[in-house]
Amino acid sequence: MFDYKGYTKEKIEQLCDDKFAHKGFSEWIYWTSEVYSFGKYIRDYGLYPKFLPLMCYCNHGIGDDMVYDHELKNDASCMFVFSDKKCTDYKKESRKPCYIIPAPFVWYRKKYYIEPLNTAKGTLAFPAHTTPEIDLGSDIELYIQELRNLPEEFQPVSVCIHMHDVNKGQHEIFLKHGIPVYTVGNAFDYRFAKRFYDILKNFKYTTSNMVGSYTYYSVEMGIPFSIYGDRPILINNADENIEKGEYQFLKNECYKQSSILFAGLQKEITKEQKEYVEKSLGIQDCASRSQIAKALYGAYLKKGNIFKELPYTLNILRKKIKQKFKRSKR
Numbered sequence: 001m002f003d004y005k006g007y008t009k010e011k012i013e014q015l016c017d018d019k020f021a022h023k024g025f026s027e028w029i030y031w032t033s034e035v036y037s038f039g040k041y042i043r044d045y046g047l048y049p050k051f052l053p054l055m056c057y058c059n060h061g062i063g064d065d066m067v068y069d070h071e072l073k074n075d076a077s078c079m080f081v082f083s084d085k086k087c088t089d090y091k092k093e094s095r096k097p098c099y100i101i102p103a104p105f106v107w108y109r110k111k112y113y114i115e116p117l118n119t120a121k122g123t124l125a126f127p128a129h130t131t132p133e134i135d136l137g138s139d140i141e142l143y144i145q146e147l148r149n150l151p152e153e154f155q156p157v158s159v160c161i162h163m164h165d166v167n168k169g170q171h172e173i174f175l176k177h178g179i180p181v182y183t184v185g186n187a188f189d190y191r192f193a194k195r196f197y198d199i200l201k202n203f204k205y206t207t208s209n210m211v212g213s214y215t216y217y218s219v220e221m222g223i224p225f226s227i228y229g230d231r232p233i234l235i236n237n238a239d240e241n242i243e244k245g246e247y248q249f250l251k252n253e254c255y256k257q258s259s260i261l262f263a264g265l266q267k268e269i270t271k272e273q274k275e276y277v278e279k280s281l282g283i284q285d286c287a288s289r290s291q292i293a294k295a296l297y298g299a300y301l302k303k304g305n306i307f308k309e310l311p312y313t314l315n316i317l318r319k320k321i322k323q324k325f326k327r328s329k330r
Contacts, residue, residue: 006182009171024190026052026054032070034188037189037194045101046289046293052300055302057080059082067089077303080101082100084285087285102283103216103283108193115222122205127143143230143232147179184196201221205225206223206224207225209229210259224268
């Protein structure tokens with residue numbers, strides 16, 4: 001039974017620890033195609049075995065249609081994106097085959113018929129997250145006070161903290177102030193999508209102080225999302241894909257449009273919001289499973305090496321069997 005009390009500090013930190021992350025059964029070639037359990041569900045959608053590596057590159061974030069240098073300057077055989085606009089823009093700058101796929105989270109949710117529970121209540125907040133290269137420059141305690149000031153209908157409020165922020169100790173500030181804390185855990189764990197929906201389905205509303213992938217996943221699932229609280233200050237120290245200093249994310253047209261669309265407290269999902277989200281998740285324009293299977297196997301035939309990859313998978317399986325045997329003897 002979900003009790004809305006949050007996780008303990010120990011559980012939060014363990015879920016985010018690299019030592020306990022399972023990356024699946026194949027070697028990672030391109031991180032964008034694997035992170036957040038993307039790889040598991042790209043393989044599933046494309047009828048592709050879990051022991052073969054993906055030789056494709058993938059759109060990293062949801063709702064960001066900009067084409068970045070790292071998406072162009074790699075040796076992957078093909079590119080996967082989640083929107084028609086990004087596909088069109090990508091093809092203007094690259095001759096590499098580009099395909100629209102359904103966002104892996106959405107494929108997982110629909111496949112397993114995950115819906116908000118009838119008992120769902122309160123609000124799950126996703127504070128704007130940092131990265132190893134990008135730090136938060138705004139006041140977390142001010143944001144906590146803003147969450148406390150949410151109207152009664154949106155209470156109780158809990159937060160879901162990203163792995164990078166847990167690694168920086170930000171979860172401890174929320175715990176100190178009595179805010180229940182959850183985390184989906186390590187972004188490199190293939191169980192990430194399942195953990196995300198196991199938390200999300202228990203809440204009636206979601207919110208953040210900026211738009212993120214959680215915005216699109218929430219609305220697609222039927223949970224209203226609100227941009228609430230002072231706009232975060234994010235300071236880029238070393239990320240080469242964006243300008244240094246304070247990250248002016250509203251210069252990005254996608255962020256600007258979505259920030260207007262979800263501004264203020266939202267109790268219902270509008271038709272405009274639903275259509276915008278679906279266009280950003282590859283739901284309407286995606287290639288078929290057979291088309292993606294053809295692309296995946298074709299990319300592997302160009303770059304793969306079964307004699308190199310099979311021993312890697314067998315080693316992972318050996319370790320998993322050994323772990324299960326140890327647990328059974330306890």
